[in-house]
Amino acid sequence: MFRYLVRRTLWAIMLFIVITFVTFVIFFMAPQNPGRAVCGGERARADCIERATEKLGLDDPIPVQYLRFLKRLVIDRSLGQSFITNEQVNDVIADAAPVTASLVFGGAILWMMIGLVVGIFSALRPRSLLDRIAMVGVLVGVSAHPVWIGLIFSYFLGYKWHITPIATYADFFNPVEGQPGGPWQWFYHMILPWCTFAILFAALYVRMIRANVMETMSEDYVRTARAKGAPESRVLGAHVLRNALLPVVTMLGMDIGIALGGAIFTEGVYQLPGLGLTAINAVNAQDLAVVQGVVVFSTLCIIFFNLIVDLLYAWIDPRIRLT
Amino acid sequence: MALLEVRNLRTSFRTDDGIVRAVDGVSFEVEKGQVLGIVGESGSGKSVTNLTIMGLNPRQNTITSGEALWKGRDLLKMKPAELREIRGSEISMIFQDPMTSLNPVHTIGKQLVEAILLHRDVTKRVARARALELLRAVGIPRADARIDDYPHQFSGGMRQRVMIAMALINDPDLLIADEPTTALDVTTQAQILALMKRLQQDFGSAIIMITHDLGVIAEIADDVFVMYAANVVEQAEVHDLFNRPQHPYTWGLMGSLPRLDADVERLTQIPGQPPSLLRPPPGCRFHPRCPYVMEVCKTTVPKLVPTQKDPGHLQACHLDEETKDREAAKLLEAMMVEAG
Numbered sequence: 001m002f003r004y005l006v007r008r009t010l011w012a013i014m015l016f017i018v019i020t021f022v023t024f025v026i027f028f029m030a031p032q033n034p035g036r037a038v039c040g041g042e043r044a045r046a047d048c049i050e051r052a053t054e055k056l057g058l059d060d061p062i063p064v065q066y067l068r069f070l071k072r073l074v075i076d077r078s079l080g081q082s083f084i085t086n087e088q089v090n091d092v093i094a095d096a097a098p099v100t101a102s103l104v105f106g107g108a109i110l111w112m113m114i115g116l117v118v119g120i121f122s123a124l125r126p127r128s129l130l131d132r133i134a135m136v137g138v139l140v141g142v143s144a145h146p147v148w149i150g151l152i153f154s155y156f157l158g159y160k161w162h163i164t165p166i167a168t169y170a171d172f173f174n175p176v177e178g179q180p181g182g183p184w185q186w187f188y189h190m191i192l193p194w195c196t197f198a199i200l201f202a203a204l205y206v207r208m209i210r211a212n213v214m215e216t217m218s219e220d221y222v223r224t225a226r227a228k229g230a231p232e233s234r235v236l237g238a239h240v241l242r243n244a245l246l247p248v249v250t251m252l253g254m255d256i257g258i259a260l261g262g263a264i265f266t267e268g269v270y271q272l273p274g275l276g277l278t279a280i281n282a283v284n285a286q287d288l289a290v291v292q293g294v295v296v297f298s299t300l301c302i303i304f305f306n307l308i309v310d311l312l313y314a315w316i317d318p319r320i321r322l323t
Numbered sequence: 324m325a326l327l328e329v330r331n332l333r334t335s336f337r338t339d340d341g342i343v344r345a346v347d348g349v350s351f352e353v354e355k356g357q358v359l360g361i362v363g364e365s366g367s368g369k370s371v372t373n374l375t376i377m378g379l380n381p382r383q384n385t386i387t388s389g390e391a392l393w394k395g396r397d398l399l400k401m402k403p404a405e406l407r408e409i410r411g412s413e414i415s416m417i418f419q420d421p422m423t424s425l426n427p428v429h430t431i432g433k434q435l436v437e438a439i440l441l442h443r444d445v446t447k448r449v450a451r452a453r454a455l456e457l458l459r460a461v462g463i464p465r466a467d468a469r470i471d472d473y474p475h476q477f478s479g480g481m482r483q484r485v486m487i488a489m490a491l492i493n494d495p496d497l498l499i500a501d502e503p504t505t506a507l508d509v510t511t512q513a514q515i516l517a518l519m520k521r522l523q524q525d526f527g528s529a530i531i532m533i534t535h536d537l538g539v540i541a542e543i544a545d546d547v548f549v550m551y552a553a554n555v556v557e558q559a560e561v562h563d564l565f566n567r568p569q570h571p572y573t574w575g576l577m578g579s580l581p582r583l584d585a586d587v588e589r590l591t592q593i594p595g596q597p598p599s600l601l602r603p604p605p606g607c608r609f610h611p612r613c614p615y616v617m618e619v620c621k622t623t624v625p626k627l628v629p630t631q632k633d634p635g636h637l638q639a640c641h642l643d644e645e646t647k648d649r650e651a652a653k654l655l656e657a658m659m660v661e662a663g
Contacts, residue, residue, distance in 0.1 A: 228489070318473040
């Protein structure tokens with residue numbers, strides 16, 4: 001177990017270095033000068049660009065800049081300052097992360113509820129009317145783009161019928177002056193983003209859960225359970241679901257980890273100031289520090305949730321021993 | 324009254340290609356404490372016969388008719404809840420593949436205890452003590468340490484012992500064993516058979532032993548019937564079947580038995596394949612593969628009737644009895660000669 005954790009951590013560090021370095025390289029391959037962006041873009045004065053370039057060390061070779069970034073991260077635990085606004089990137093991330101977390105965890109609860117209920121029912125009654133409707137729904141859910149879904153929702157439910165807000169975020173704890181906030185407003189503002197965000201995953205999870213449950217239903221040990229005289233409810237609860245949902249746990253952990261890196265489309269449509277929107281704005285503004293900050297945070301999320309999944313998996317599946 | 328009386332049982336499955344008649348008019352009885360062997364090739368309907376009796380076929384696409392009287396009550400007409408009361412307590416089953424028949428995420432103790440608690444109103448502690456007792460009875464070494472192990476920590480033979488323990492845990496009147504030794508290696512097979520024989524004497528349960536292995540039948544069965552393509556083709560007391568087999572298919576099965584005591588270059592095999600149950604051949608279903616085929620075999624279905632010499636020995640073949648006795652004698656003689 002301990003050896004496993006050590007090995008796992010070493011892998012995580014490797015992964016982290018590769019991902020952040022690749023981000024650096026890609027950023028500098030783009031045909032643009034971050035120094036110019038710092039000084040206000042097209043109309044920047046030459047001496048300003050020069051000073052900015054020197055101050056940010058943009059003339060240094062990429063590996064040198066990268067090592068500087070690593071050193072700051074490891075020693076000062078700082079992601080540096082935004083090129084554009086001079087804000088601490090740590091603060092930028094700390095502001096954006098709760099928004100994305102709200103979206104992702106709420107969305108995950110929603111998509112798991114849909115996935116479990118519809119997936120299990122479909123599996124128990126394959127080819128029934130409900131199953132067929134569900135499968136059409138899955139096809140639509142997988143095909144429809146979140147931006148399109150988001151615009152449709154926001155137009156009809158928000159703009160036309162006034163059932164929900166059209167867009168924007170309401171903070172749970174510390175709302176900005178003059179803007180809605182608090183738990184209820186937070187929930188109210190998140191309804192549409194949750195639904196939009198959950199649709200794709202709900203579709204994928206319905207399909208996955210349905211397939212797993214159907215496959216498990218035909219396992220020999222399920223027949224054994226029936227031959228013992230177990231009622232169907234017990235066959236399903238104690239024998240089928242426990243086995244069928246093992247792979248779902250893995251998928252859920254990984255998907256949440258990935259989604260925390262920024263549910264870009266949903267945040268874009270509803271103007272939620274989360275990690276996705278922050279990343280897009282930073283890329284457009286050529287603000288490497290913020291881009292790198294989001295990448296670092298997302299990578300850590302993915303690594304963390306993968307680790308959780310592995311530990312959880314070893315705990316619920318007796319056949320797996322971590323060595 | 325017989326413990327189990329099956330009359331004219333028919334089971335068909337609706338498939339995309341049409342209706343498959345997996346069991347087509349099977350009748351038999353099992354008495355208290357009797358060991359009945361059912362023998363036949365894969366796909367002959369021997370497993371389906373028993374899954375039908377237990378109500379374990381997939382509900383959506385199965386059509387069943389006939390009767391299966393358990394202590395006088397028809398299992399096929401019971402409500403699911405009534406059938407559940409019987410399954411696992413009065414009738415229990417052992418399956419072919421011990422590697423997949425136990426749930427991988429529960430300890431064997433939990434699975435044994437579940438079998439008890441589904442039918443008995445006892446505390447968990449009592450159930451666990453009973454589970455331990457059964458594990459010892461089936462010869463699991465250090466049973467009290469191993470009861471909390473998971474199935475993957477057991478070998479195939481040990482898992483089959485666990486399955487047997489689970490089947491016997493509620494003192495069933497009838498144990499249906501569906502090829503319990505097929506997935507095991509030869510030495511383990513012998514151990515499991517010996518175990519079943521001993522437990523059968525200790526517990527007094529009747530057994531239906533489903534197998535494709537006549538060696539298993541010879542070892543354990545009192546009576547036996549031979550199935551071919553969803554029909555019963557021969558039914559007899561076990562010694563009669565081996566001393567005076569009356570059906571060319573049975574001869575084929577006996578000829579293909581491997582023997583350790585004879586030096587045979589190749590095993591004899593029955594030519595051809597078992598017929599498709601979607602479109603079974605007309606007349607006797609064995610006629611396309613039968614070396615003794617006559618014109619009548621191609622058109623008329625032979626009835627399962629008693630032989631003249633022995634009313635307890637049933638067979639379904641158009642050949643006259645003299646020819647069959649002669650052929651059977653030749654076969655047995657040949658086997659004796661091979662055996663030296």
